[in-house]
Amino acid sequence: PxxxxxxxxxxxxxxxxxxxxxxxxxxxxxxxxxLRLGSGDLEWLEVHPDILAVRNGVLVAAVNTGPVSREIPVAGSVVHSSGSRRTSTAQLLAARDGHLVLEPNRCVWILTEHGFGS
Structure with missing residues (x-):
């Protein structure tokens, strides 16, 4: 039992x-x-040494492995965010405007058509 x-x-x-x-x-x-992730090309993105970020098609996935929050230059719609029950409105707006701040030990998936840093 x-x-x-x-x-x-x-x-x-x-x-x-x-x-x-x-x-x-x-x-x-x-x-x-x-989103057909796992097919197509995977591109590693350079952001900051603490940020591990990849793009597969129209999705950017980023993980903050460092001890402090970091901004990632990607604009789009947050479709998943770890560590919280819901993605905050502030996080959604920041992602849309290309100024998403990713907290330590968090991951975010962003659906974007404009690519990284645009």
């Missing part, structure tokens, strides 16, 4: 929670499939 506190990790419990890991994984898998 599993410990009682693991009940929240069961599939039936996670299917009803909007922000559960199961729902997030399913969303990201579907997004990956719909």
């Amino acid at each position: 599993q410990p009682e506190e693991w009940a929240v990790l069961a599939v039936d419990a996670q299917e009803v929670k909007h922000d559960s890991p199961l729902r997030q994984y399913r969303y990201l898998i579907e997004l990956r499939r719909s």
Whole structure:
């Protein structure tokens, strides 16, 4: 038998929670499939030594591996952001304007048609 506190990790419990890991994984898998990520070219983007950023088609994915927040020069629509239940309005507007600040230990997926630094 599993410990009682693991009940929240069961599939039936996670299917009803909007922000559960199961729902997030399913969303990201579907997004990956719909954007055809994994096919086409992958381009590594230079931002800052603390930022790991790649572009695959119209999607830019960036991870801040450093200890402080960093701005990334990409304009578009945030389609996923780690570490929070919802992407804030400020983050959405900043991404649209090309001035997204990425907090430490966070990842963001940005859908863009204009490319990086535009």
